[in-house]
Amino acid sequence: MAAASATAAGDQVPRRPLLQRLFGRHPVGQVFAAPYVLFWFALFAYPLGLALYMSVHEYFFAAPGADVQRPFVGLANYTEVLSDPSVRRAALNVLIFLVINVPLTVVFGLVLATILNTALPLRAFFRAAYYVPYVTASVAMVGVWLWLFSGGGLVNSLLGPLAPDPTWLVNSLWAMPIIALFATWKQLGFYVLLYLAALQNIPDTLYEAAKVDGAGVFKRFTNVTVPGVRSATALVVILATITGANFFTEPYLLTGGGGPNGASVSPVLLMYQEGIQQGNAGYAAAIGVVLAIVVMVLSLINRQLLEEE
């Protein structure tokens, strides 16, 4: 270091040694980051590029060794995706999920977090209890819901003559709402803690000022708490969209493969059915790219809205 600055004495700023200028002050950082970067390229960037490549080709999974033509087809896969009735049904299902999940999550998540934020006994117990479904395997929880909502299950035996016919999971009207309820229940604990963290960021002075102005408990809730956790609420919407698009375990197991008649199909389940079961990988990749674009656009809109605040 000293030698380098001596030789560069004529410069206004002492020049750092060549090695440092090329690799930074701690070039070893590149060595330490290299394994992750390697994985990033091999198992993230490359498959991402491959997905784009496949989506503009008629890419079929063929028997090993078979020589197949995989012609470039431009945007044909994409136009097919956008006019495919099962893709539309899957998009509708994401929408059904949003309509059920977002209001329930926002209302119950915020109410439970608000109560948890007060000095009540057993807070630690309640927090843990709410979080347990979130950390448990979907496959295990689906087993319980299958039993609860089966034809002769507890829900129907409680409802008696009010039980829907055909029963919940094989009823095209009810299959998707049950999946939405399942996912909402399973993830609510995560959102309770998210709202709890957001509540901590609302300054006390806002509540005190509202109190001085004569606002009651409910006025303070609607005028201070609800706007105060806006960014968490925005996150509920974006994460719900991602969840709705990525359902796999639930429609695969709970409704026997997105049934009845595709009424509870999800975009990722479609990708599995089209790409891996049918071998039409180019088409499935196109569904994936469309999905990725929708999710990215939503994330960007979300960010913009939050930054305008």
Added chain:
Amino acid sequence: MATSTVDRSERGRGPGGSAQSSDAEVAAPQAARRPHLRGWRRGVGLFGLTLGAIAFLFPFYYMIVGALQRDPNPTLAGAFPSPGNLTLDNLRAINSRVDLVQTLINSGIFTGGVILLTLVLGLLAGYALAQLQFRGRAIVFGGMLLTLVLPFQLLMIPLYLMIVRGYKLADTFLGMILPFGVNATAVFIFRQFFRSIPGELFESARIDGASEFQILMRLAIPISRPAIITAVIVTFIGPWNEFLWPFLITKDASMQPLAVALANYVSTVAASAANPFGAILAGATVLAVPVVVVFLVFQRYFMSSDIGSSLKG
């Protein structure tokens, strides 16, 4: 990569999620100033929390009850079974179709492999990102953020093509584990941890003549013990619960993790069992218990790190 629910453990770290979730740790000391509820409000508050707890915990209770019932009783009375109706037959029934010991071992190897891989990659990258000035640091960080924005499921088809068709890693643990190396959760946990350590500590070791490798092995890794524990616990849940990816690449039953084997049982063979729900629930209990126990024992790591440790700048 995870099924639609397990990967949510990373959600609090999404770029959008950072703003409101970054202060969970900071918030803890403020607990003393929580508002007090009095009179009827206190009663309503406790009632609401209890109702919530019942809604969250009843399915777990019902799972265990169902797993132990000889004759399934779907009425409300069946939720409080008589001792005479209890049996371990369901566990035997599921074990005769799904080798519980083998699939638990498979789940363990798969989970352990993912933990080891993400720990090594995460510690090295997290330390470098937090404490070392090197060219390309911002690009590495940006690339990592990108993995959080794009749901991993979108890479499902090309990854399947690469792992199964390209590298012929179907029905191998390597094939199950490798794609999880990209998961940035551990990198974030370590980056977060090392940012809280003053850089002078490492600088003084350099002045004392320690090589970068010695600094890593003798200083950085030993002091990061709490971050290692957090990373292990938070990473454990994802692969243990994971269904989609191992399901795609394992056809050989002797290689399947328990979640996959149980799901196959549910979707194909269950109908032929005498008490299908009893057998399913017995398997579900075996799958759920390890994670619930880990969570209950180590919950403070989830509460603060899972929601809290996000990108602070």
